[in-house]
Amino acid sequence: MANETKQPLVQVKELCKYFHVSRTAELKAVDGVSFDIYKGETVSLVGESGCGKSTTGRCMIRLYEPTKGQVIYDGKDITKLSKEEQKAFCKKVQMIFQNPYASLNPRMTVKEIVGEGLKQHGMSREEVDKKVEALLETVGLNKDHMSRFPHEFSGGQRQRIGIARALSVDPEFIICDEPISALDVSIQAQVINMLKHLQETMGLTYLFIAHDLSVVKYISDRVVVMYLGTLVETAETEELYANPAHPYTKALLSAIPEADPKKAKANERIPIKGEIPSPINPKNCCRFAERCQYATDRCFSEMPKLREVAPGHMAACHLLDK
Numbered sequence: 001m002a003n004e005t006k007q008p009l010v011q012v013k014e015l016c017k018y019f020h021v022s023r024t025a026e027l028k029a030v031d032g033v034s035f036d037i038y039k040g041e042t043v044s045l046v047g048e049s050g051c052g053k054s055t056t057g058r059c060m061i062r063l064y065e066p067t068k069g070q071v072i073y074d075g076k077d078i079t080k081l082s083k084e085e086q087k088a089f090c091k092k093v094q095m096i097f098q099n100p101y102a103s104l105n106p107r108m109t110v111k112e113i114v115g116e117g118l119k120q121h122g123m124s125r126e127e128v129d130k131k132v133e134a135l136l137e138t139v140g141l142n143k144d145h146m147s148r149f150p151h152e153f154s155g156g157q158r159q160r161i162g163i164a165r166a167l168s169v170d171p172e173f174i175i176c177d178e179p180i181s182a183l184d185v186s187i188q189a190q191v192i193n194m195l196k197h198l199q200e201t202m203g204l205t206y207l208f209i210a211h212d213l214s215v216v217k218y219i220s221d222r223v224v225v226m227y228l229g230t231l232v233e234t235a236e237t238e239e240l241y242a243n244p245a246h247p248y249t250k251a252l253l254s255a256i257p258e259a260d261p262k263k264a265k266a267n268e269r270i271p272i273k274g275e276i277p278s279p280i281n282p283k284n285c286c287r288f289a290e291r292c293q294y295a296t297d298r299c300f301s302e303m304p305k306l307r308e309v310a311p312g313h314m315a316a317c318h319l320l321d322k
């Protein structure tokens with residue numbers, strides 16, 4: 001695999017983020033997650049709400065400080081950067097948020113929103129105007145939109161404004177935190193295609209966070225599946241969709257709607273019992289055990305380790321020991 005010889009742009013190593021919710025209760029939002037992201041690729045982080053994927057993304061941009069573990073960006077631990085390095089990191093790494101309604105300040109014009117980062121990085125007014133205009137064109141808007149306010153736009157247009165804001169400081173790496181889940185289905189494909197196009201033309205690297213596997217197939221090079229704070233499976237996209245190894249991944253894939261009625265009939269939907277359990281004081285066992293149709297006594301007493309099931313394909317399930 002080509003990536004084996006390259007240095008990752010981002011390394012997430014045994015990352016943990018715990019929140020103390022009371023004297024005796026600890027919410028383990030992220031619990032020992034490791035994965036790499038190489039320059040120019042898109043890694044998707046997938047799992048149900050509450051699995052820790054957004055918390056992982058937030059630790060990677062220092063919106064949260066990790067409890068344990070490391071995030072290494074371009075060879076440096078992001079919690080140990082000098083002031084100058086931190087300033088450069090803030091430019092290189094940007095985030096696009098899930099809710100384009102909540103993430104834009106309603107009192108600011110589009111020009112102010114998109115140009116905010118540019119001013120902080122020392123550009124003159126004229127330079128800011130020019131760059132904002134160019135950025136709006138890049139995301140499919142135009143200069144007539146500059147003096148308008150967020151409420152004057154549709155959801156898809158607001159997400160485009162959020163993307164223009166993220167692009168304004170010429171980032172290398174963008175964390176896209178469920179950027180399309182609040183949008184109409186008809187708009188979702190447009191935003192995905194735009195993100196792909198931007199990646200190709202600007203050489204961007206993405207972490208794409210999503211709650212199901214249906215949307216990430218066409219944008220991802222690799223997929224990381226999380227369940228209740230832990231990483232349960234990771235592989236290159238084609239391999240994961242063709243040969244899923246973990247019962248949770250198989251269930252997520254079986255839930256993807258199939259347009260072809262013949263294939264839909266042949267695909268059996270694998271049910272997942274109940275709701276995702278609480279991540280507060282989780283037991284040291286397979287976190288999926290309560291909902292897994294294959295669970296045995298061992299699954300309730302021992303945490304499965306990630307093991308390689310094919311080159312570059314890892315999964316954590318006791319069934320794979322057989």
Ligand code: SF4
Pocket residue numbers: 246247248286287288289290292293294295296299304316317318319
């Ligand atoms: Fe299911 Fe056991 Fe595998 Fe967990 S370790 S996914 S409970 S079979």
